[in-house]
Amino acid sequence: MKNLCFYIFILCSIVGCYQERIDLDLNDNENKLVVITGFVSTLDTFPTINVSYTVEYTGPLKSDPISNATVEMTDGQNTYVLEETTPGKYKSTTSWNPIIGAQYDLLVRIGQKEYTSSHKLYSCPAIENLQSKRIDNWEDEDDTTHVYEVFFDFQENPEKGDGYYGVSYTKGSPIGDTLFVGGFVNDDIGNGLYFEEVGITDYDHLHARGDTAIVEIYSIGTESVDYLDEIAAETFRGGPFDPPPANVSTNITGGAVGYFMVADARSSTFIIR
């Protein structure tokens, strides 16, 4: 690949290809959309939903929260009322009693306008045989200590339609809430199989000896895996096979964007030795 880069350099030297930062005002401030996001897992005691407007794409990231919305989540038996704790952030006033297999419906009312969503709570298998391995011949010369990744075994649910999001991070690190530090997969291949030595550690965030590694697995269903897949496609653009840019899908009705998912989750810790 180094040589290919050399040829590209030679070619660019001949033809003069270059990049230039430009001002491009594409921000559509007149047609802001309502954004509703919720990643509610059984690791949470009090479900939280965020309600806001879309913000400008270029420039610093701003926030434009929506206050005074009515937010409710129900599983058919229990209804959870979520109240605004900070602007745009709505938290359940009662603790969550998850029901595996239940359909969770979300209702957000802003003024007279209603937005709804629905997501099934899939069961999550246990994390088994958590272990770590040192990566041999790791080429990052600047860091010779963070060279461990963690593995686990995993019994995939026999029913079709499962999808999983998993993340491995060091305890105390803020990256646990970062989407693409983890990975995701559905059960199209290997439905119902027992998987051994599944590794999900991001190579940019390897563990060091003595770290407490946290592994979290969320059972989010196939549709939510598709959603994460589309986000990944939009985030990591630039390849020759990339499709044209397109909006990621949403499961919020009423013209809002964003996504609501509920997930049964498992979390395990492991000290790297």
Add this chain to the structure above:
Amino acid sequence: MRNLFIMLIFSALTQCVYAQDKYTISGEIVDAASGEALIGATIYSSATGQGAVANEYGYFSLTLPAATYDFTISFIGYTSDERRIDLNKDMRLKIELSETIEVIGEAVITAKQQDEVQHTQSADMGTVNVRMETVKKLPALFGEIDVIKAIQLLPGVKTVGEGSSGFYVRGGKADQNLVLLDEAPIYNASHLLGFFSSFNPDAVHDIQLYKGPIPAKYGGRLSSVLDIHMKEGNKKKFELNGGIGTLMTRLAVEAPLTDKGSFILAGRRSYLDVLANAYRRIAKDEEDLGKLYFYDLNAKANYQLSENNRLFVTGYFGRDVIQFDEEGLDIAWGNSTATARLNTVYSPKLFSNFTYYFSEYDYYLKFDDDIQVFDWSANLREHSAKMDFGAYLNPQHSLRFGLQSIYHQIKPGQIQSIKNDEVVDDFNIQMNRSVENAIYLEDEWTKDKWKVRVGIRGSNLMNLGKYEEYVLDDKYEITDTVQHDKGVYNTYWNAEPRLSARYTINDKSSVKVSYNRTAQYIQLASNGNSSTPFDIWFTSNNVVKPQLADQWSAGYFKQWNDAMFNFSAEVYYKKFTDAIDFKDHARLLLNKNLEGELRRGIGRSYGLELLLKKEKGRLTGWVGYTISKSETKVKEINNGNWYNSKSDKPHDLSIVAAYALKKRVSIGATFVYSTGVPATFPTGRYVFRGQAIPIYSERNGERLPDFHRLDLSLTLRSRKNETRRLQSEWVFGIYNVYSRKNAFSIDFQQESTAPYTTYAEKSSIFSLVPSVTWNVKF
């Protein structure tokens, strides 16, 4: 059966001749220096106002009452030949025209009648013949003459990436152009990821582009036909052409084969890798830089088997290679074609061409890290036989008819993972096979001020088993599979009418109208903003219906000042039915359920094309301008609203000029301006679990900045005299003279210190690019 059919036509034609006491003058019009057929040359009798045009095989036929005629035989760039012929019997002639050498001084007298016949008097619309002499006068990227870059300068023909040799015609996609090299289709007509086309200018004789009413003999693509004829080879003497340029070297050898035929062999190779390795050696770096190059080889021979039969054999082989041994990377792709043609003259009024061709496009990628080998290959193969007839009943009436059968075989992709010489993983997308058949009839007649050409092409596609078909639900998910055994499991039929008519206003101007329907059964799975060598073709089947296009056009044609100036204004409207596009976030690469990624819809394009050409004198060239719109509508894309096609550039201007400063010095210039290509940009964002997610307004709803560029060239030719066989020329070129930083793409980046702060970044690939080329002819 076939012989009986020919005999019947022959008999009818013969009776027709003698019953009316008319005689036929037929034969070939050829270049006096090389003996090459001059396609489109004319023979014309001004007294009767009747003439004939040499067809794409160089053959002409003209039947007139017995009398003495003064004929003018002419062709652009050649000195006209005036000759008196006493037509008292059928005659077979071989007429030689000499190229007009001097272009300085008086306006060159050439081809008035030819221009009149072709530009204002033929029924052709949206048809452009580009001669290599014209192409060679234009400035070129890196000094490398490129036939496809030349046609991109014509109105109605667009490109979406700077330097790209892909082209888009009247709102069509890149895969909707049928690119033929001596009858065989070239499926990926570019080298070096699109910067150069596959066609060696030293091997090309003539280019014909049909973007309007496409003659009934052509089919299988919706938007255009680019018919490229290779040189036949010099029939009179040994000739060598070559050139050494900034990025490649080329050489062509042609010579007679006894007195009955000739051949040409031509090759090119780029040497970016040679230059890079030389640089490394100078820098005393021992590291092997591997290989990155392309090459192509053209070969053609023709032989006169008998007075009425001539055989042509053509071969093409082109390859791009990227090979880095240290990284274990090996990538290659390319086209190969082989064509055999037999031209037969059954009678002075009946001509036929039988063609067999084979065409293949293939690619492979191999990664070898000494532990595991990853091997990926794909190919498309096509065999075809076709028979074309031309019957010249009388000067006012001619018929063309024929049939064709094509066998497509596509291997979309096979990946093998090999460890310790054992295949540990084998992913194979099943091969698909199909047969495409066509039969056509086209009738052209002239009456008073009208010339009308009516054609019909019947085409069909038959999908062949064995094949496992996926059954999809309304969400395009696979719900079941159906196993098809050997034989035909699915068939489509289409009737494709073609009509064009000309009404002569006076001897200088005419108006024309046309309608044509085209059907396309094989298309490219390409979804990105630019095509890659790894895109694969796929055929229509039970799930993917054939695409159809209906085009209506009308135009005004005028020429004046002894045909020094030609002007045309054409409007067109094109409707696409069952147009395909790919859903949002489609995955095409190695996808077994490619059909599940497709969505069907409609398309439309319309526009006005203006072209003013000056073809004589010291200053030659053209100004072309197009105002157009091209859109697609698919229920599942862009909320079901119309969206701009990838090639939608409403304004497109080309100014092309060549000026002969002195006998041996000429300059060339091209200026192009166009609206920026459509792009999809984010207009907002939100955050989900720490990840900023873009919001787009609509597909292709924004545009890159407007594009414009000026190129110049200076050509210095060696002195020419009778005793000196070696002729050479130096061509100095500057591409993008004022170093305009045209946007190739606009991407969005995050500030390194503030990951959530986003800014736009424009990428340009060509600044000012100087070039020097030395061309030689012996």
